[in-house]
Amino acid sequence: MKVSPEQNVEVVDIQFRPGQKIYYFDPNGLAFQTGDHVIIDTARGAEYGVCAGSNHKIAQKDVVAPLRKVLRKATAQDEKIAADNRVKEKRAYDVCLDRISAHGLDMQLVSAEVAFDGSKILFYFTADERVDFRELVKNLASVFHTRIELRQIGVRDKAKMVGGLGICGRPFCCASFLDDFQPVSIKMAKTQNLSLNPTKISGTCGRLMCCLKYEQDAYEDLIRTSPKLESFVDTPEGRGTVVELDLLRQRVKVRMEENPETVSVFPNADIAVLRNGKARKNDPPIPADLAPISGNGKRAPRPKEPEQPMMLEPIRFRYRTESVVSEEPAGQPEMRFPEETPRSNSRRRRQDGSRPERQERQRPKGAAPAEEQETGERKSRRRPNYRRRRGGRGNGQGSKETEDR
Template sequence: MIKVIGVRFRTAGKIYFFDPVDFDIKRGAHVIVETARGIEYGTVVGDPKEIEEDRVVSPLKPVLRVATARDIEQEAANKQKEKDAFKICLEKIKKHNLEMKLIDAEYTFDNNKVLFYFTADGRIDFRELVKDLASVFKTRIELRQIGVRDETKILGGIGICGRPLCCHSHLSEFVPVSIKMAKEQNLSLNPTKISGVCGRLMCCLKHEEETYEYLNRKLPNVGDFVTADDGLKGEVQSVNVLRQLVKVIVEVNDEKEIHEYKVEQLRFKRRHRKDKNDVMSAEERKELKELEKLEKQEKQDAKSKLDDTV
């Protein structure tokens, strides 16, 4: 076991481990650490704790110091400089007539480098732009092309749920999301309904996946035949996963009726779920193809281009 603290360098950014040394560091404190990008200012996201050594990237770098009042002032000054750098870079992009969208500008704490994050449909030859920017800022310049998920993580926004986007508010790393998760939760496979602001499958599909898998295991599938405690037998018409209720088509006095039961009131042998692809309309098949395309793009965007600090 090894003692560490977790540090973030941006809102909802990846958490990196550092050696707290002998400093009295608490959650919410600001620290100065050395990273692959240089000296950085970060926020401590938890009290010191002991973890398994195989979870740590060796060698574990130490905290240089707890941020002083002067460090805090410098960080605030850097934030203002980033706004100015963003405006200047926008002007230079326009001057060079480049097909790229500038997303963010970021100074390292020691001002050793300025990073500009951008999106573009293809590869961009920005060599002349870099030279132009270097002549203005007199420091190292890095232009980094990012994907739409990183763009959304940086800019933030409000989801269809009415809450701040998960990726911008609390998700440290992107989670793999698949069409299977939407099917497990019996959601519409309409791309517009299960895609996020970034245009990819919504990250929140992952949040309840485990719960739905657990609850679905207790339920029969639509089309299964069941026997109820009242002696009636019939075919499952629909299920309510969260309430654990099942609607069954039963025959009473030679007439078909729909009765609703708690799952505990039913006896059944669960069959494999039928493949809905066999009964899809042309429009539904088109939507599924769009989702499969999104799922493929999802895998390509799986690794964030923002996470390279340590």
């Protein structure tokens, strides 16, 4: 049965490892709670996972097809197999670490995972450059007698898998609640008024901190409601210039105009912006007779100016109507339009239908008529008329008249 994108689908959230991405699965008619251990069907076969949420419905367009199903809740036998795989993973990690040192490979092993059915072992590692680990794979396959896979990951993925504490003292965001990594730019640090020292805005992985991305929207909203630096503002203590912003506390530091050595702190609600930003050449002067500002950041209302009556210009008619005597029935005036001023060079017909003769311009004595002058100029600029014989291009020779010329 085909489901339209507008309909909702019941899913359950499944997580394979702590800190890894959460996937949607079909509950297959079963009810699950957060923390339940389940066996699910994946592209790699049956896998062991943990429910990160109970059953809920989402839009069909948010589901990545095909939506695989949950096979069953984990039994006691499944729990024993999963525990044995954890022991195998620790031994596989130690063995792989020794083999890497023996082969002298420039790579850092991160973790090892054993499939639920024991069909393969997957090793994650990081490296600065491309590594040739073909001999290492052969050596590990001879030790574990199963399929071996080595997968290279980035430093951010390593921090997410290993976990740890950030400079804020809390667990890594990527290992706690972030599913995907979003691009982070240095412009976000500038917007949030942070120090551009790489050691202060970088995480343990060496990349820009992930919190810069999901806090960007909150900072942009705070910036819209705060004055810019070097803005000229009016405060309850007088006028001054903004020298520093505290976006999170919604406070500003103002250098007072009367005493430049004094810097006072005011809430955003207690100031009024007279000029937002640095002064420019074409900015109008700030009026000096403004009403004093009150404690809530508002001025006393100005008296309303008396309203002046609106003058309407007289309406002018473009066309006029006249009642004339015609063959039409009486009482119906005929619409006539004002006559246009005739052009100087226009020749109107006479009443008898003939056109008046065109007046020739006076020319100096001895000068030839204009037509003759134009004819002489045209003759001098006329290009010779070269004629070709039919089929003249075939033998590569022009006409005789052309050769004579």
